[in-house]
Amino acid sequence: MLSRLGLRAAPAALKSLAPSLSVGPFHTGQRCLAPLPPLPEKGGQVRHGLIPEEFFQFLYPKTGVTGPYVLGTGLLFYLLSKEIYIINHETIAGACVVGILIYIVKKYGGDVAAFADRLNEEKVAKALAVKNDSINQLESIIEQEKREQWRVEGRNYLFDAKRNNVAMLLETNYRERLLTVYNEVKKRLDYQIAVQQLKRRKEQDHMINWIEKNVIQSITAQQEKESIAKCISDLKMLSKSTQLPREERMGSWSSKNNHKSHPAPSSTAAITTTASTSSSTTTVVTITRDKSIFDNPEFLYILVACISAVLLTMLVLTTVYFVRKRKVHNTPQKTSQEQDPADTVHQAPAENSQVPTCPTDEITYASLTFKQKPPSKTAV
Amino acid sequence: MAGRRAALKAIDWMAFAERVPPNQRAMFNALKTRNDALSAKLTSLPEKPPAIDWVYYKTAVAKAGMVDEFEKKYNALKVPEPVDTQTGKINAQEQEAAKSAAEYVQASKSRIVQYEKQLEKFRNMIPFDQMTFEDLNEVFPETKLDKEKYPYWPHKPIEDL
Numbered sequence: 001m002l003s004r005l006g007l008r009a010a011p012a013a014l015k016s017l018a019p020s021l022s023v024g025p026f027h028t029g030q031r032c033l034a035p036l037p038p039l040p041e042k043g044g045q046v047r048h049g050l051i052p053e054e055f056f057q058f059l060y061p062k063t064g065v066t067g068p069y070v071l072g073t074g075l076l077f078y079l080l081s082k083e084i085y086i087i088n089h090e091t092i093a094g095a096c097v098v099g100i101l102i103y104i105v106k107k108y109g110g111d112v113a114a115f116a117d118r119l120n121e122e123k124v125a126k127a128l129a130v131k132n133d134s135i136n137q138l139e140s141i142i143e144q145e146k147r148e149q150w151r152v153e154g155r156n157y158l159f160d161a162k163r164n165n166v167a168m169l170l171e172t173n174y175r176e177r178l179l180t181v182y183n184e185v186k187k188r189l190d191y192q193i194a195v196q197q198l199k200r201r202k203e204q205d206h207m208i209n210w211i212e213k214n215v216i217q218s219i220t221a222q223q224e225k226e227s228i229a230k231c232i233s234d235l236k237m238l239s240k241s242t243q244l245p246r247e248e249r250m251g252s253w254s255s256k257n258n259h260k261s262h263p264a265p266s267s268t269a270a271i272t273t274t275a276s277t278s279s280s281t282t283t284v285v286t287i288t289r290d291k292s293i294f295d296n297p298e299f300l301y302i303l304v305a306c307i308s309a310v311l312l313t314m315l316v317l318t319t320v321y322f323v324r325k326r327k328v329h330n331t332p333q334k335t336s337q338e339q340d341p342a343d344t345v346h347q348a349p350a351e352n353s354q355v356p357t358c359p360t361d362e363i364t365y366a367s368l369t370f371k372q373k374p375p376s377k378t379a380v
Numbered sequence: 381m382a383g384r385r386a387a388l389k390a391i392d393w394m395a396f397a398e399r400v401p402p403n404q405r406a407m408f409n410a411l412k413t414r415n416d417a418l419s420a421k422l423t424s425l426p427e428k429p430p431a432i433d434w435v436y437y438k439t440a441v442a443k444a445g446m447v448d449e450f451e452k453k454y455n456a457l458k459v460p461e462p463v464d465t466q467t468g469k470i471n472a473q474e475q476e477a478a479k480s481a482a483e484y485v486q487a488s489k490s491r492i493v494q495y496e497k498q499l500e501k502f503r504n505m506i507p508f509d510q511m512t513f514e515d516l517n518e519v520f521p522e523t524k525l526d527k528e529k530y531p532y533w534p535h536k537p538i539e540d541l
Contacts, residue, residue: 038510124508127516131502138499145488145495152481154399159474160389161396161415166466167388168418173462175425182429185454189432192441 049102391415 045053051068059067079085293299393412400408432454437447505519517524525535534541 127508131505131508135499135502138495138502142492142495142499145492148401149485149488151399151401152485154396155477155481157391157396157399158411159470159477161391161411162470163467164388164391165415165418166464166470168422170462170464172418172422172425174459175422175427177459178429179425181454181457181459182432185450186432189437189441189447189450192443192446193437196440196442
C-alpha cells in the first residue's frame with residue numbers, strides 16, 4: 001500500500017507544492033484508473049528478522065542451504081581478523097541494547113500490532129456502517145415509493161363509494177316520497193271513516209239517553225207501587241221455598257229462623273226495587289243463606305258443658321291414680337327396713353303388714369339408722 | 381327502477397382500507413360511516429309502499445265517489461325521481477384524480493430511478509480497506525478536503541474535526 005501511495009501521492013504532492021512546475025519524465029502517462037489489485041495478506045518474508053528470503057533463494061542454486069550462512073560467517077571473521085570492525089566498549093553496549101530490543105519486540109510486538117490494527121479496523125468499520133446505512137435507507141425509500149404507487153391505484157374505490165352514496169341517497173329519497181304519498185292518502189281515508197264512526201256512536205248514545213229518559217218519565221207512581229208489591233210477594237215466595245227444607249232439619253229453631261228470615265226479604269225487596277228503577281229487568285240476587293250449626297247460641301252451652309265434663313273426669317281419675325300410687329308406695333318401705341339389719345328369717349310379709357305401727361311416720365334419728373333396731377320391731 | 385338499482389356497486393372495503401395511507405385514515409372512516417348509515421337507511425325503507433285496500437274503503441266510507449276519486453288520482457300520480465346532480469361532479473373529480481395520480485406516479489418513478497442509481501454506486505464500491513483517499517473522495521464527494529479555502533492542515537474548520 002505504501003508503494004501505491006507513493007505512486008499516487010508523489011505527483012499530487014508535487015503538483016500541490018509547485019503547481020507551475022512540470023513533473024518531469026516521471027509519471028507522464030495517464031493515471032491508471034482501473035481498480036488496483038488487492039493488498040497482499042502478508043509482508044515480505046524475512047529470515048532472522050533482517051535478511052529477506054529472496055537472498056537465500058538467490059544463493060540456493062549455487063551453494064545450497066548453508067550458502068548464506070557460510071557467507072555470513074566468513075564475512076564476519078574477515079571483518080574481525082582484519083580489524084576492519086574493532087571490538088570496543090560500544091560493541092558490548094550495542095550488543096546489550098540489541099538484545100534488549102529483540103526481547104521487547106518479541107514479547108510485546110504482537111499486542112502493539114493488534115492495537116494498531118484495531119484502530120484501523122474501527123475507522124474502516126465506521127465507514128462501512130455509513131455505507132450500509134445509506135444502502136438500507138435507499139432500499140426502504142424505493143420500497144415506500146413503490147407502495148405509494150400501489151396505493152394510488154386504489155383511487156377507484158373512492159369514487160365508486162362516492163357514486164354509491166349518491167345513488168343510495170337518490171333511492172332513499174324516491175322511496176320516502178312514495179311512502180309519504182301513501183301515508184297521506186291513507187290518513188285522509190281513515191279520517192273519513194273515523195268521522196263516520198264517531199257520528200254514528202254519538203247518535204246511538206243520544207238515542208239511548210233519550211229513550212231512557214222518556215221511559216223513566218213514563219213510569220207513573222201507580223205503576224211503581226204495583227211493581228214494588230209484586231216484587232215483595234215474589235221475594236216472599238222465593239224465601240219460603242228456600243226455608244222449608246231447613247225447617248225439616250232444625251226442629252226447635254225454626255221459629256227463630258223465621259224471625260231471622262224476616263228482615264232479609266225487606267232488604268232484598270229494597271234491592272229489587274232499586275233494580276227495577278234502574279232497568280226494567282229485576283232479578284232477585286240473594287234471599288237467605290242456610291243457618292249452620294254454629295249460629296245457634298245453645299251450641300255454645302253444650303260445648304262448654306262437654307268440656308267441663310271431660311275436665312272433671314280427668315281430675316277424678318288423676319286423684320284416684322295418685323292415691324292408689326301412694327298406698328302402694330307405703331307397703332314396700334316397711335319390708336325393706338326389717339330385712340337389712342336383722343338378716344334373719346323374717347316373718348311372712350303379711351305379718352309385717354299386720355303390724356299397725358308405722359315407725360316411718362315418726363321420723364327419728366334412731367329409726368332411720370339400720371343398725372339400731374327399734375324396740376317394737378324385734379319380732380324374732 | 382332498474383336503472384336506479386343497478387348503480388350500486390359492491391365495494392371491497394377491506395381492500396380499500398389497505399390502500400388508505402395513514403394520514404387519510406380519518407377521512408376514510410368518515411366516508412365509511414356515511415356509507416353505512418345510508419345503506420342502513422335504504423334497507424329500512426320498503427321498496428314499494430303497501431297497497432291501499434280500495435275495496436274496503438269503498439264499502440266503509442259513506443261519501444259517494446270520494447273513494448273512487450282518490451283511487452283514480454292515486455293511481456295516476458307519478459312521483460318524480462330525484463334528479464342526480466352529483467354524479468357528473470364525481471366523474472369530473474375522478475378524471476382529475478386520474479391525471480394527478482399519473483403525475484404522481486411519474487414523479488415517483490423518476491425518484492426511484494435516482495435512488496436506484498445511488499444504490500448501484502454503493503453496491504459497486506471497492507471495499508474500504510482497498511481504497512485510497514482519492515478513491516474515497518470519488519465515492520463520497522463530501523469527504524474531499526478543500527485545500528484552497530483552508531490551505532493549512534487540517535484543511536477544514538477546527539469545529540468539524
